Amino acid sequence: MFICILVYIFMRKRIFHTGSLIMPMVVLIPFWGFCALLIEECIIRRKKMGTKTVGIEKLNLRDQKYRRIEVEKTEKKTVTVPLEEAMLINDAKTRRSLMLDILHKNPNEYVHMLKRVSLSDDTELTHYATTTIMEIQSDFEKQIRKSYLQLKKCPEDWELLEGYINLLQNYIDSGLISGNILLIQRSKLKKALEKALEGAPDEKRIYLLFIENELAAGQYAGIEGMLKTAKARWPEEEKIYMLYLNYYRNSGKGVEIRQLFKEIQENKIYLSRKGKEWFGFWNAEVN
Known part of the structure; x- marks a missing residue:
């Protein structure tokens, strides 16, 4: 009888993990029933080895230990692959939503994709892409004009000259322009590089950029x-x-x-x- 009471207490205290169905056997067959209980307890404990029961109170989001860890967001993410995938989506509404979201973030980095989108069958996307390209191009030209006027006031300022050269080079490399407009910008870059070489003939970057620009313009x-x-x-x-x-x-x-x-x-x-x-x-x- 003492064994039965002890088994009952252990079950209530969760020391034993066996079910209550085995209790009749322990009461009716004291020795063998208790042996059966021990065997079942051993089997249950082996199955639970390496696991840990977490109480429901641990699921409280305010608990420091179980709080969701925030992953630091980087300022710049590569979204070229999602943009290319978006173009392949059959559903027009989904494709439009994805592409507008991606392109709105930093359209300057995806000029080549904007040019592809501008040729698509989607009227809304085509309009957006064309308008965005024109805005980027206009922004480049405004910056170049502003930089040129600043340089004109201070023609001996090397930093202004270098900034002007970098703007022209970025505009040329952007892929936004072609034909006569591209040749005009290359001509401006040539004049700026010639001026830079007058003041710093041994400046490697300027020297090689001048050669590169001439080759690209077909001037040999x-x-x-x-x-x-x-x-x-x-x-x-x-x-x-x-x-x-x-x-x-x-x-x-x-x-x-x-x-x-x-x-x-x-x-x-x-x-x-x-x-x-x-x-x-x-x-x-x-x-």
Whole structure:
């Protein structure tokens, strides 16, 4: 009888995890019933090993230990993939909602996608994309005009000149302009770079940007001489070899291209990851 009372107390205190259905056996068959209870208790404890019961009070959101952890939001997120996926969604309403949400965040970074959207069949999206492109373009031109007027007042200010050059370069690289407008901006950039080279002829970035701009504008006069000068000054600069390739390709000099890649290998020119990709692609093309 004492064993029955003890078992009952242990069950009430949750020391034993067995169900109450086994109690009749413990009462009617004291010894074997208690043995059966112990065997069942062992089996239950093995199954629960490694688990932990959490009381309902622990689910209180105000409890510090169980509070949801906030993940820090970064200022800038890459949304190119969602934008491309949004264009493939069949439901027009969903596609429009997704794309407008993404493009509203920072349209300047997705000019190439805006141009694609402007050619879509969705009238609302096409209107938005076209309007946004025009706004970005207008903003660029206002900034360039403002920078030019500031530079005109202080023509010897290097920071103003550099800022003006950067604005023109960003506008050209944005993909917003083409044709005559692009040529006009390249002409402005050429004049600004010439002015910069007058004051700092050994400034590598300006020197190479001038060559790059001339090649992009299809102006090859004097470029080979400038490339030779650049390689003599900065023989380890990978950008120079990329510019050489552009010059040789546009001039139809196949032999010189093969010699160029041979020279890179023989002189063990250091190449960045981007440079290695460039070298691997074009070396396979010409050999």
